[in-house]
Amino acid sequence: MIKAIVNRYSEVKRKRLMYDPFYWRYILNLLPSLKFSINKPNLDDKQAAILAKLNEDGIAIFPFDELFGENTLYEELKAFYTLYQNEHANEIEAQKRNRDSNKSYLHTIREKYKVLDIDNPLLKVVLNNKLAGIVDSYLGLQSHFRYCDIWQTFVAEGAPVRSQNWHRDPEDLRLVKVFIYLSDVDETAGPFFYAKGSHTKGRNFKDPAWYKEEGRNANRSSDEDVEKIIAKKDWLTATGKEGTVILADTRGLHKGGFATHKERIMYNAMFVSPSSYFKPTFTIDAKCRPNELQRRALGIK
């Protein structure tokens, strides 16, 4: 009986309550919001400019060193993936040749990194105070970081599928994804697209007509239907050199990874409110001793 009530509440929360801004802030996330309010980070001018863009458009784009101060960590991240690619070359090639598996246009590494050392570059990028300061200020609470991955997107063989079509991410009312291009991305390499102002606090927060993709429950929308509610001049095509960082509230309308001629390699991580149903996809190696800020971001007591 109690279990049935708990399950029913979780279902209602997941389908409706968590997308209500009042409920999200004052019931689901009161404590992390209060903790943020009494301990607000001091942002420098660069962080403040990125935050302003994120608030206004739902997306901010900048070179890695603008926020991280230098490119050493970027080089480390890139070297990490180059080594991975060398060690898994056969597997990646086999996946490329056999496209009938689920999301087969994409090679991801997350499944292989379920236990992470805090010195792993996948984590070092997101356990950065400057980045966390922007994300927490955007969400107005002490956020949690829930996954990191690197995606290698192959050249498409058919029409756009899954996240290559417009959608809103379901994991939270507001969330911030961090994308870092590890290869140069032009129009033919599947850039990330974002409809500016379509995030839940944005000027263009409206829903287009949706359709359900065959065999899946997710809502998707076509270019034509998105254009009916948000003019193309407000669509941002995030082309950029390797080392380009994109912060986006992916509750806003977005799509990407439809590579027509060139592969794309992209780091990808997600920050949500502590109340999100999306649980961490990794644990921290027991030998590691995260500091207080890292423990907070990782949701470790």
Ligand SMILES: O=C(O)CCC(=O)C(=O)O
């Ligand atoms: O691959 C892309 O550019 C889109 C990614 C995406 O839709 C997502 O992470 O939610």
